[in-house]
Amino acid sequence: MLESADITALAITLKLAGVSTLILIVLGTPLAWWLARSRRRWKLVVEALVALPLVLPPTVLGFYLLVALGPEGPVGALLAALGGRPLAFTFAGLVAGSVIYSLPFVVQPLRDAFAAMGSRPLEVAATLRASPLDRFFTVAVPLAWPGFLTAAVLGFAHTVGEFGVVLMIGGNIPGETRVASIAIYDHAETLDYARAHVLSALLLGLSFVMLLAVYALNRRARLVAA
DSSP states (O other): OOOHHHHHHHHHHHHHHHHHHHHHHHHHHHHHHHHHHOOOTTHHHHHHHHHHHHHSOHHHHHHHHHHHHSTTSHHHHHHHHTTOOOOTTSHHHHHHHHHHHHHHHHHHHHHHHHHHTOSHHHHHHHHTTOOHHHHIIIIIHHHTHHHHHHHHHHHHHHHHTOOHHHHHHHOOOTTTTOOHHHHHHHHHHTTOHHHHHHHHHHHHHHHHHHHHHHHHHHHHHHHHHO
């Protein structure tokens, strides 16, 4: 059975995943649109930077985020000068790290969805005098909705499973930065396999259900389009 500390860790995990996914959709949508439509030569550099968390060890990314967001880092020092507190070892710091770490899992499905719809629907909307903003929200977004669904689920699921980044930047503070993945590690380290199994099974089931829903909805969308 789950104890109160595990329930709290699970709640923090779901809150972190939800907040991070919302921010990722808001920030990742214009970035994915630009990557899908731009022909700039330096677009390759932006694509490589976005995809970097896919190949970079999480502890490396977490270390540099810790340095940047800590009291002596550029972001931490700026926040201190403005009267704020450093983001390291806070929930806000976890959100910042999660957004960066899960960015490719949101941007790439959105970019692929925008690229797959082609230019023809936008050209037709332009002949009807729709503004660029209208064409984006009334044409591009509805056509790319499977990409939004995939991006949201992958971003959420990837954030739920984070370990290295959140441990480096957030530590293991009960009730604030202790997420489910860290709780599982703690239980396994103390040989409390029963509690580790319960938490692991919950995350496994949640991830499987989310992915199953994405595949089912995407399959239905393809059948409707055909």
